[in-house]
Amino acid sequence: MRQSYFILMLVFIQTLCFAENKKYKTIEVGLTTTIHVIFPSNIISYDIGLGKTGEYEDILSEQPSKNRLKLAAGIAHFQNTNLFVETEKAYYNFILTYNAFPENQLITIEKQDAVQFKKIATTPANTSEKNEEKDMIELSEDKYVAYVCKDLYEKTEHSFLSANAALGIIFQLDNIYVKQDKLYLKFSIKNQSNVKYEIGYLGYLIKLKGKGKKQGVVVDETVKPYYTYQAFNEIQSSKEDKVIAVFDKFTLDKKKNLIVNLWEKEGERMIELKINPQQIVKAQIIKN
Secondary structure: OHHHHHHHHHHHHHHHHHHHHHHOEEEEEOOOOOEEEEOOOOEEEEEEOOOEEOOEEOEEEEEEEOOEEEEEEOOOOOOOEEEEEEEOOEEEEEEEEEOOOOOOOEEEOOHHHOOEEOOOOOOOOOHHHHHHHHHHHHOOHHHHHHHHHHHHHHOOOOOOOEEEEEOOEEEEEEEEEEEOOEEEEEEEEEEOOOOOEEEEEEEEEEEEOOOOOOOOOOOOEEEOOOEEEOOOOEEOOOOEEEEEEEEEOOOOOOOEEEEEEEEEOOOOOOEEEEEOHHHHHOOEEOOO
């Protein structure tokens, strides 16, 4: 009877682990490679489910910097286990699985991968703002940003600030918004060609105007969004879509532009948008 009980418990645990595999992000780890996992905020602590198999550690781990973990397999074909990470802003859980040749050796974790965000205490400036800001008090910062993005995504824009095109693909900046020290850049992309457009790269760069004209060596600064809402992968023929990139508040010197690059995957329809400093400082205030 006791043996049957333990067999049933083992089956239950295996079933639960299989279900969790579907829910959580999987990270492949191998013997001969090191996997670097980069988090969007500083790591406070982390735990790996399995310990040792015999004399050897199943998973080797190290935290070389505040927001980066290094992982490697200590033995081949270790049993699937989990990695739990607490950062300053959220909690994450991952499934670690063995692969002799992992496809990704540099993994960037997004805020959307968190299983739970930490609460951020926020008090309105005065009591008259309580009703307008009640959602912010109840939601974590990241979920509140997503809430704002949802409203902006559904909003109809009647003009645009900047646009460029390449062979039937129109890429435009519809508007820039500001709220709670965050800038919301709303873009739209239209495919007026007969060939679908697959997104290979969408990046942001702060660049000096007129670079190359006796400027000497000038290094462009790559900037990454704090949050991206409704990131698209492809646009079918005669279709359009929108994306909102959220940045921590910034401004630019009058000699610089924010450059947005949109590149086609396995194609050459590449589009560049220039956003000038005046457009940023004139961002539309979100009042509620």
